[in-house]
Amino acid sequence: MPAKILVVDDEAAIRRLLRNTLVRAGYAVVEAEDGRDALRQASVEQPSAVLLDLGLPDRDGLSLIPLLRKQGEAVVLVVSARDAVEEKVTALDLGAEDYVTKPFDSEELLARLRVALRHRGVADATEKTVERGDLRIDLDRRVVTRAGEEVHLTRKEHDVLAMLTRHIGRIVTHDRLLAGCWGGDEDPRVEYLRIVIRNLRQKLEAPGPVGSVIANELGVGYRLRADG
Template sequence: MNKANPLILIIEDDPQTRRFLKTTLCNRGWRIIEAENGKTGLSMIKSDSPDLVILDLGLPDIDGISVTQRLRQLSDLPVLILSARSQEQNKIMALDAGADDYMTKPFGSGELHARLQALLRRVTRSISSSETFETGQLKVDLVRRKVFNAGNEVHITPIEYRLLSILIRHAGLVVTQRQLLKEVWGVEHIHDQHYLRIYMGQLRHKLEVNPARPRYLLTEVGVGYRLVDDVS
């Protein structure tokens, strides 16, 4: 990865959207390559080795969900879905297919840049295998499995720690309810959303100054949860 100027592959059939993305992202120092359909995009992943992919769902040849599934057979490259499909089910399907994050059109360039930076931080963390995670006053020792808030150790249960560690692994990105339930409780519990509500509520009471207005553990309504990784 070129850390100074990461390479983004935009897979998008609308020329106006591609032009806007290219202008916006190039102005922020990203390098851009483009594909107007899914087949070309998958080919460019092999030939050009991008650092990150921005993918539309409504492509003319292959649906974006299928592109994501095929991409995951090739690479663990970060994928941001950028689509006009705003229904929760579309978001869940894309994330379950292997996408890392999802934004709906229209979108703000500032938020897009922040989401892309979060994706690259995830890659950097996985490469460096950091032993600690910090955001704001929250610190997690991933080796000793200890959690600290404002310098004080917070005692959390094994299940709460497993939930938190999964969110840390995807920090800055949305993790679906289905994924959390599957990883923590097993595939037979993927429909038991009340488990998540209970345990996420407990985590917020332990980690947030105001659990009703969380700074770290955010809810993506109907989709899942996001751990904010850039709290100052």
């Protein structure tokens, strides 16, 4: 059975675009045009994922995120024209898996949906080893290799990379990274995190125009790319 996706958007043209995109990719699709219908459809249809607009006619889509997550195992991807950093951080903190800004590229949206579905129902801690291209990250042994050669990382670099790896393909906000990797240390700052990310990029990325291993979600956080 194909994975079922619930599309929640009050604009018929957007729902039609998303339906056509998803059906071509092999998904089953159900639709809702407001928050009330979204909750009903989620309860009845039990979708694998929800593509959620925030500007709904009867309520703010942000308020739906925790409700949708309580109703089943569906992952929630926000697809919204709102591009403020605060909106993105709030959505992610409420439990959204990812945040895609309109207008969106259909292929990128599908790629992010595939990543979200791979993580559906799987605890982060079960992912012990991740391979991305010639990069191999062994979380249990705290060993990182690139093209077979071990990459020497500091303790803090290991901590940040491990957290990004456990959420590969998904945005991890600055606050979550600081809380998870600096813990009780005094006065953790985003500037410290930026230094660690810069060092990781220098150590992990091969020379040449191959694209960044760690993507920067401006003002929100970082994401270890799942492709590569």
